[in-house]
Amino acid sequence: MPNHWMPKTQGQPLVWSSKAASKPRAFKPATLALLLQVASLAGVIGIIWLSQFVAQQFFNAALTFSMWSLCFLQAALSASLAVVFKQAHWWRWIHFAFPFAVVVMLQWQIPNELYLISFIVTASLFWTTFRTQVPFYPSWPAVWHEVVKLIPMQPSTKLIDIGSGLGDMSMYVAKSRPNCQAEGIEIAPLPWLVSQVRARLKRSTARFQLGNYNELNFADYDIVFAYLSPAVMQALWQKAHLEMRPNSLLISLEFEIKDWPPSFIITPKDGSPKLYVWRMP
Numbered sequence: 001m002p003n004h005w006m007p008k009t010q011g012q013p014l015v016w017s018s019k020a021a022s023k024p025r026a027f028k029p030a031t032l033a034l035l036l037q038v039a040s041l042a043g044v045i046g047i048i049w050l051s052q053f054v055a056q057q058f059f060n061a062a063l064t065f066s067m068w069s070l071c072f073l074q075a076a077l078s079a080s081l082a083v084v085f086k087q088a089h090w091w092r093w094i095h096f097a098f099p100f101a102v103v104v105m106l107q108w109q110i111p112n113e114l115y116l117i118s119f120i121v122t123a124s125l126f127w128t129t130f131r132t133q134v135p136f137y138p139s140w141p142a143v144w145h146e147v148v149k150l151i152p153m154q155p156s157t158k159l160i161d162i163g164s165g166l167g168d169m170s171m172y173v174a175k176s177r178p179n180c181q182a183e184g185i186e187i188a189p190l191p192w193l194v195s196q197v198r199a200r201l202k203r204s205t206a207r208f209q210l211g212n213y214n215e216l217n218f219a220d221y222d223i224v225f226a227y228l229s230p231a232v233m234q235a236l237w238q239k240a241h242l243e244m245r246p247n248s249l250l251i252s253l254e255f256e257i258k259d260w261p262p263s264f265i266i267t268p269k270d271g272s273p274k275l276y277v278w279r280m281p
């Protein structure tokens with residue numbers, strides 16, 4: 001395991017530049033997406049009104065639109081606005097599919113109770129995604145296996161999965177390495193509850209807490225594992241760099257940290273997302 005790494009930009013102060021600090025606060029992606037859909041709807045209504053006016057005035061004809069053509073108009077307009085407002089590329093597809101999904105769902109006449117249940121389940125799973133910009137999606141066994149290989153043999157090594165979801169990663173570590181104290185912290189209530197119940201049922205020694213990893217002191221851990229999102233990686237690095245002890249490991253599945261090359265990279269499976277590992281200086 002390489003142990004000689006020095007970050008390329010080590011020595012730079014870990015503060016945001018005053019330029020960045022004075023930037024006006026941007027909308028959260030979901031808020032912007034909602035505003036773009038509303039703006040597109042206003043645009044569609046405007047286009048309908050204008051074309052009907054022109055048809056009536058100049059051709060003395062009544063213009064009608066099919067539901068699907070209106071859907072397409074809304075889809076194209078909102079996806080284009082997503083490009084203009086520089087939303088992440090997946091938002092363009094979400095914008096495009098959204099109006100079609102609404103029409104299809106309305107035609108299926110799904111009972112209202114089902115909407116309510118789906119809303120409650122989705123809200124509990126993705127409760128905080130709006131704020132954290134980190135949705136829930138689980139890691140997988142090949143990843144856990146590689147993480148276990150990085151855990152030193154000495155007893156009382158402490159590992160934490162920050163954003164532990166359903167808890168699989170920490171429970172796997174606890175089972176494979178009884179010498180390691182495996183923990184998880186999760187901000188969304190439903191996944192946290194599921195991880196708690198599963199740990200009890202499996203008699204796992206892994207411990208899970210409900211909370212925000214930003215409130216932890218990373219100095220308490222030898223290994224911090226993160227499977228989060230690009231939106232939080234820079235802030236995570238700042239926290240890790242300030243708090244983590246020398247020689248401890250920060251491991252990020254899939255997401256790199258701009259300007260901070262990892263000490264080494266592991267590919268759990270050909271073609272799968274990589275594990276980026278930073279050994280703290």
Ligand SMILES: C[S@@+](CC[C@H](N)C(=O)[O-])C[C@H]1O[C@@H](n2cnc3c(N)ncnc32)[C@H](O)[C@@H]1O
Binds near residue numbers: 164166
């Ligand atoms: C991509 S999932 C990863 C789940 C799990 N670590 C795994 O490997 O299967 C990210 C999780 O982080 C949680 N999360 C996001 N921000 C968080 C925060 N600030 N504190 C604690 N959990 C957070 C989300 O609710 C989500 O469940």
